[in-house]
Amino acid sequence: MIFAIIFAYAGTTWRQYIYTNVLVIMALYGFINGYLTSRSLKFFSTTDWNFSAFLSALVLPLFISGSLLLECGVAWIARSSQRYSFGSIFSRIVGWYLLNGAMCYFGAYKGYI
Numbered sequence: 001m002i003f004a005i006i007f008a009y010a011g012t013t014w015r016q017y018i019y020t021n022v023l024v025i026m027a028l029y030g031f032i033n034g035y036l037t038s039r040s041l042k043f044f045s046t047t048d049w050n051f052s053a054f055l056s057a058l059v060l061p062l063f064i065s066g067s068l069l070l071e072c073g074v075a076w077i078a079r080s081s082q083r084y085s086f087g088s089i090f091s092r093i094v095g096w097y098l099l100n101g102a103m104c105y106f107g108a109y110k111g112y113i
Contacts, residue, residue, distance in 0.1 A: 016084075023096045026064070030057060030100035034107030042112055053108030057101040065093040 037056040038049045046052075072089050 020092065023092055024099070026060075027096050027099040028103060030103035031107035033057075033060065034104035034109075035111035036107075037104075038108040038111030049108050049112040053105045056108070057097075057104035061093075061097055061100050065096070068093070 033056045034053050037052050041049060041052050068089055069086075072084055072086060075084075076086075
């Protein structure tokens with residue numbers, strides 16, 4: 001994400017592709033997030049891997065999507081010419097939650113079984 005922010009403010013025309021690619025890569029890492037969370041809970045003898053998958057799929061995207069919305073709000077207040085629309089940001093966040101949620105659940109299932 002840091003590289004995406006650096007490239008975005010460098011004035012490149014690839015800004016939208018960089019953000020989209022970084023969000024897809026982070027969502028695919030949701031599998032690893034769910035797997036490691038589930039393995040940790042299995043080590044401590046807990047049985048509720050569904051709830052752990054839900055939490056692991058919710059907490060990190062909530063933090064990052066909040067940061068993106070804050071950035072979008074600051075660019076909107078500053079009337080920047082490089083700002084995104086809130087609809088574009090919102091559609092990317094929803095897509096990320098769907099992909100990340102599925103990958104976290106699949107990783108938690110594989111990690112607990």
